[in-house]
Amino acid sequence: MTTGSCLCGGVTFEITGPMRPVVGCHCTxxxxxxxxxxxxxxxxxxxxxxxxxxxxxxxRASNSAGRGFCKTCGSLLFWKGDTATYTSIAAGSLDGATGLKLEGHIFCADKGDYYEIHDGDYQKATW
Structure with a gap:
């Protein structure tokens, strides 16, 4: 089991199943x-x-998904597509060691111009 929370503890959660590797999303x-x-x-x-x-x-940042966050401390916690059967979870909200690794990057065409991605993981211009 993996646990997670926001900064102030107003949102706490548990994950009892497997999690996919971490993906860096550089969308706007x-x-x-x-x-x-x-x-x-x-x-x-x-x-x-x-x-x-x-x-x-x-x-609701778009017409197809929602972004979950804590209204007290502002912590970004979740992304959920309207038709998805999974929930994306901000890796930084997880407690302790998870064994997860960064697997790749998406929406690289939208990334900020102040940094480059040099980790050798895959990079996709969009999704």
């Missing part, structure tokens, strides 16, 4: 919300449960 929305780029793993919805979610709010 992730850049604006995180301040750099988003780093997300994902799990099946049936493997994600909330211990507390009083401060969890969802923002």
């Amino acid at each position: 929305q992730c850049r604006k919300q995180s301040g750099h780029f988003g780093a997300f793993t994902a799990c099946d919805d049936m493997d994600l449960s909330f211990k507390t979610k009083d401060t969890l709010v969802w923002y």
Whole structure:
């Protein structure tokens, strides 16, 4: 089991199943919300449960997905496509060691011009 939370503890959650490797998302929305780029793993919805979610709010940044964050501390926590059966989880919200590794990068065409990606992982211009 893996646990995670926002900075203030208003949102806490558990993941009981496997998580995919971490993907760096450089899309404009992730850049604006995180301040750099988003780093997300994902799990099946049936493997994600909330211990507390009083401060969890969802923002509709597009007409096909929502972004979950804590309304108290502002922590970016989740991305959820409307038709997806999985939830993407901000890797930085996970507690302790996870064994996950960064696998690649998406929306590299939208990345900021102040850095380059040199880690050798795959890079896709879009999704």
